[in-house]
Amino acid sequence: MTPRPQLPPSRRRLPLALAVALGLVSPVLIGFAPSAVQAQTPTPAPAGRGSVVGKVVDATSGETLIGVNVILKGTYYGAASDLDGNFAISGVNPGTYTIQVSLIGYATVQQTGVKVAAGAPVRLSFRLKETALELDNEVVVIGEKPLVDIEDASSTRTIGRDVLDASPIENVQDAISTQAGVVNTSDGIHIRGGRAYETSYYVDGINAQDPLAGTGFGLEVATNALQDLEVTTSGVSAEFGDGTAGVVNARTKDGGEHYQLNLSHKRDNFGFNGDAASSFNEQLSEGTLSGPEPITAKLLPALGIHIPGQIFFFASGQARFSDTFFGHPANNVISSIAGEGWAPYEDNGWSGQIKLTYNMAPGKRLQVAYRRSLEINQNTQSLQITGNEVLLGPGYQYDFSLQPDNAATYTHDTQLQSITWTHSLGAKLFYTAIGSRLFTKLRADANGNPRQPEFLNRDYDPRSIVTNPVDLYSDPAGNLYPVPGPGLFNNGGLSPLWHDHFADETGLKADVTFLPNETN
Numbered sequence: 001m002t003p004r005p006q007l008p009p010s011r012r013r014l015p016l017a018l019a020v021a022l023g024l025v026s027p028v029l030i031g032f033a034p035s036a037v038q039a040q041t042p043t044p045a046p047a048g049r050g051s052v053v054g055k056v057v058d059a060t061s062g063e064t065l066i067g068v069n070v071i072l073k074g075t076y077y078g079a080a081s082d083l084d085g086n087f088a089i090s091g092v093n094p095g096t097y098t099i100q101v102s103l104i105g106y107a108t109v110q111q112t113g114v115k116v117a118a119g120a121p122v123r124l125s126f127r128l129k130e131t132a133l134e135l136d137n138e139v140v141v142i143g144e145k146p147l148v149d150i151e152d153a154s155s156t157r158t159i160g161r162d163v164l165d166a167s168p169i170e171n172v173q174d175a176i177s178t179q180a181g182v183v184n185t186s187d188g189i190h191i192r193g194g195r196a197y198e199t200s201y202y203v204d205g206i207n208a209q210d211p212l213a214g215t216g217f218g219l220e221v222a223t224n225a226l227q228d229l230e231v232t233t234s235g236v237s238a239e240f241g242d243g244t245a246g247v248v249n250a251r252t253k254d255g256g257e258h259y260q261l262n263l264s265h266k267r268d269n270f271g272f273n274g275d276a277a278s279s280f281n282e283q284l285s286e287g288t289l290s291g292p293e294p295i296t297a298k299l300l301p302a303l304g305i306h307i308p309g310q311i312f313f314f315a316s317g318q319a320r321f322s323d324t325f326f327g328h329p330a331n332n333v334i335s336s337i338a339g340e341g342w343a344p345y346e347d348n349g350w351s352g353q354i355k356l357t358y359n360m361a362p363g364k365r366l367q368v369a370y371r372r373s374l375e376i377n378q379n380t381q382s383l384q385i386t387g388n389e390v391l392l393g394p395g396y397q398y399d400f401s402l403q404p405d406n407a408a409t410y411t412h413d414t415q416l417q418s419i420t421w422t423h424s425l426g427a428k429l430f431y432t433a434i435g436s437r438l439f440t441k442l443r444a445d446a447n448g449n450p451r452q453p454e455f456l457n458r459d460y461d462p463r464s465i466v467t468n469p470v471d472l473y474s475d476p477a478g479n480l481y482p483v484p485g486p487g488l489f490n491n492g493g494l495s496p497l498w499h500d501h502f503a504d505e506t507g508l509k510a511d512v513t514f515l516p517n518e519t520n
Contacts, residue, residue: 050116054124194245214384220373222318255312259291309360317352330404334448363424382410408495462493
């Protein structure tokens with residue numbers, strides 16, 4: 001046998017060295033170490049059975065990988081790669097299988113449509129790419145993706161970055177409303193017929209839902225910041241056990257090895273035709289900036305100061321404006337929280353985030369993130385709490401259709417901070433700990449007016465103001481209805497709704513993953 005070429009020290013993979021070192025000193029892992037290093041010699045397959053043999057290497061360096069789990073999904077057949085990266089699975093019943101190859105710190109690979117016949121072994125080779133340690137690692141599928149995952153008890157659909165880029169969507173709600181089992185109505189997102197507030201909403205595995213608004217969502221995340229979206233409509237795991245209807249988990253992007261800048265601006269008119277019937281004055285401006293953190297990557301090394309590991313950053317921002325379907329929008333939407341200037345149109349949305357990722361050593365990652373969104377509009381669907389006399393409807397305030405500057409304005413300010421620590425203790429054990437704080441505030445008032453304005457010298461509740469004449473509409477059955485206009489509506493009154501709430505949630509979450517062998 002020709003000896004394996006030895007890589008220079010600079011090209012040897014540190015995760016392997018770390019795993020072996022910890023495996024030698026950890027009494028927990030010593031008991032499992034022999035199975036990962038024994039040579040894999042294919043044994044003759046029993047009559048009528050087949051076998052699967054192959055090799056696993058690092059995609060970047062070409063170095064063989066030890067202790068890689070290779071399993072036939074849906075069966076108990078499996079093996080671990082030896083010191084030379086070889087594996088052998090014998091006694092396999094003839095059929096077509098999906099082979100899954102996984103190792104902590106590397107992207108999981110699935111090869112579909114592998115046909116095993118009696119007698120002759122099937123030979124395969126895999127090249128694994130390193131990835132950031134996460135509980136939900138990226139899965140690379142070789143071949144055709146199976147329609148049904150036989151080992152997945154939940155109904156989960158993943159909306160990838162390619163789909164998000166190709167779709168005319170602006171936020172998370174737009175993206176998930178295109179999925180089966182999800183319905184987007186005037187009062188929010190419904191999964192499997194559940195109420196809007198029965199859908200759990202997470203960002204990077206952290207709860208980002210306003211528990212008091214009743215809309216099912218809190219933090220707005222722009223699509224330019226999303227890596228992918230997971231929508232679970234049944235079989236919710238214990239990690240997201242509070243989602244009685246379904247779970248939406250938005251995963252945001254990380255910085256990479258190279259600097260990237262993306263800017264875009266979209267609108268539905270050219271500026272001179274903003275009053276056209278075909279224009280809703282839609283405008284969407286967004287941008288992202290990512291790459292190595294410049295101070296530790298450039299400045300400090302130039303001064304002779306070197307910090308171990310690498311720091312990456314990702315920053316994004318989005319500004320979204322629209323007059324929606326309002327034929328007569330407010331001249332000036334005012335937020336008593338944000339002040340003037342933040343709401344030039346009927347519907348106004350601001351969102352952004354910055355994320356720092358510090359890969360301090362192989363198997364050790366620290367991540368800090370700050371996310372914030374600000375929504376200002378006159379849509380009554382922003383607030384749906386039982387007992388505040390807000391009726392479910394399309395969100396339009398008919399009582400103020402001719403004087404929207406007197407209607408209620410809703411301001412939803414949400415902030416989410418998190419710190420995540422991921423640590424690999426060897427080839428079979430790693431854990432993740434997350435500390436987070438969610439602060440969300442929602443206020444409704446008469447377009448920025450205080451609850452008791454100084455000029456309150458008469459009754460400004462439009463329900464108490466009657467002016468003549470009152471225009472009425474009679475339907476074929478003879479029922480009379482007031483017409484939105486002077487008389488009973490649009491009579492100079494102010495919105496009587498004043499609401500203010502905030503929620504401050506601090507959370508600590510930890511996950512431990514232990515792989516004792518190739519089948520457990």
